[in-house]
Amino acid sequence: MDDLIAAAGYTADGPGVAVVVRDADGLRQAASGLAAPHTPFTPNTVSYLASVSKQIVGACAALLVVQGRLDVESRLREWLPELPGWADTVRIRHLIHHTGGLPADPELQDRIGESRWDSPSVLRALTACPELRFTPGSRWEYCNAGYICLVAVIDRITPFADLARRELFEPFGLTQTGFRADAPPAGAAIGCPAIEREWALPLSIGDGGAWSTADDVRRWNDAMLPGGALDDRVRELIGTPGHLDDGQPLDYGWGIGVRRPGGVLTHSHGGCWDGGWTANTVRLPERGITIALLSNDGDPQRMEGLTEGIFRTVSR
Numbered sequence: 375m376d377d378l379i380a381a382a383g384y385t386a387d388g389p390g391v392a393v394v395v396r397d398a399d400g401l402r403q404a405a406s407g408l409a410a411p412h413t414p415f416t417p418n419t420v421s422y423l424a425s426v427s428k429q430i431v432g433a434c435a436a437l438l439v440v441q442g443r444l445d446v447e448s449r450l451r452e453w454l455p456e457l458p459g460w461a462d463t464v465r466i467r468h469l470i471h472h473t474g475g476l477p478a479d480p481e482l483q484d485r486i487g488e489s490r491w492d493s494p495s496v497l498r499a500l501t502a503c504p505e506l507r508f509t510p511g512s513r514w515e516y517c518n519a520g521y522i523c524l525v526a527v528i529d530r531i532t533p534f535a536d537l538a539r540r541e542l543f544e545p546f547g548l549t550q551t552g553f554r555a556d557a558p559p560a561g562a563a564i565g566c567p568a569i570e571r572e573w574a575l576p577l578s579i580g581d582g583g584a585w586s587t588a589d590d591v592r593r594w595n596d597a598m599l600p601g602g603a604l605d606d607r608v609r610e611l612i613g614t615p616g617h618l619d620d621g622q623p624l625d626y627g628w629g630i631g632v633r634r635p636g637g638v639l640t641h642s643h644g645g646c647w648d649g650g651w652t653a654n655t656v657r658l659p660e661r662g663i664t665i666a667l668l669s670n671d672g673d674p675q676r677m678e679g680l681t682e683g684i685f686r687t688v689s690r
Contacts, residue, residue: 375404375684382680389566389650389671390415391680392588396596397663397688403588409563409670417588420550420562421668422576424645426591426653427553427584428521429612432629433604434528434537435470436611443531446470453527454497460506466527468510469520470628471616475506476519492555492577496522511619514626518581521629525580534579546597546604551586555579563670565650576647588668595657595664598641613641613659638689644674644681652677656685663688 375393384391390407394417409415438444444466451461468474477500483491485499496519507515528534535553543551552559555577562585576582586594597603598612612628625633630641641657650672656665665684669677 375402376406378680378683378687379404379406381683383676384669384671384680389669390419390563391667391669391671391677392417392419392421393680393684394588394592394666395664395684395688396592397661401592405588407669407671415563415670417592418550419668420559420585420587421653421670422558422562422565422582422645422647422651423584423586423591423653423668424576424582424647424651425518426643426645426655427580427582428629428645429643429655430538430542430584430594430629431521431524431528431534431580432470432612432627433542433608434534435466435524436608436628437537437541437605438528438531439611440605440607444527450474450523450527453530454523456497456501458501458503460503463506464510466524467616469517469524469527471514471624471626472517472520473511473514473616473618473624474517474520474523475508475510475512475515476500476517476523477503477507478515479518482519490574490577493522493526493579496578497526513618514624518578522578522580525583542594542597542604547593548586548590551584551590551594553579553583554585555583559585563651563668565647565670566672574648576651582645582647586668588666591653591655591666591668592664595655595666598657598659599662599664600659636689640685644677646672646674646677648672654678654681656681658689661689 392405394403446467450464644654654667
């Protein structure tokens with residue numbers, strides 16, 4: 375994999391990247407670049423998962439559904455009564471599958487103003503929104519605010535971070551994984567160490583919020599595969615694509631893309647934070663193949679190029 379990393383443009387003295395792959399040849403890993411000045415980026419370096427966090431949120435929601443504690447047909451305003459009347463038209467499944475019509479990031483950021491982007495600020499901004507972007511269930515539009523709301527709903531049932539730790543991280547052996555709403559964990563990779571610039575820290579939970587290592591993400595992927603540690607009923611829900619209210623199928627499950635490129639069932643999701651972190655996860659459930667990639671480089675195109683190169687190699 376070293377040649378693929380180099381071909382994607384990662385260098386020994388630039389931003390770091392770590393890749394962990396499980397395929398027919400077993401477990402393989404590779405890394406390059408820096409997590410911080412004079413500190414190499416490795417598969418055990420803690421970095422930000424960005425939107426890859428959404429599949430953890432989806433798994434927590436699926437756990438509560440299986441336990442009978444959350445109904446995906448319930449209305450958002452039943453759980454968050456502080457939201458405006460439009461929340462009566464949004465169901466929990468709309469949040470899960472990005473069909474809720476909630477405001478996009480730019481509108482919310484305008485309402486937040488100079489304040490930091492965190493979950494309380496986003497929820498306050500939503501209370502000031504007079505209407506939705508479109509009728510819930512009528513179309514698909516990726517929405518970070520929807521997953522922030524989903525975590526807020528889970529928190530009304532049971533503390534979200536405790537649920538993720540107790541039911542997912544600890545049983546799967548994810549010792550370096552957790553959600554943070556204040557600051558990066560001690561020793562975490564510094565965003566874009568080769569670039570001197572100011573950037574905002576990621577502080578919201580739901581659209582992102584998780585910090586982990588490439589090796590921990592590999593353990594997560596192992597648990598998500600058939601025969602893995604995750605409850606089969608939860609796994610089935612996570613991999614079930616949603617649909618619009620008119621029945622039109624989508625290619626998005628519970629925080630994870632569900633597609634068949636070249637006829638190969640693939641569960642995948644990427645993430646990027648402007649502060650300088652990117653992440654990608656790919657699972658081929660029918661082949662038992664997984665890919666985990668983390669970087670403190672803020673270039674999603676470079677990460678996608680590397681991911682595609684590895685995918686082509688392992689899925690032949």
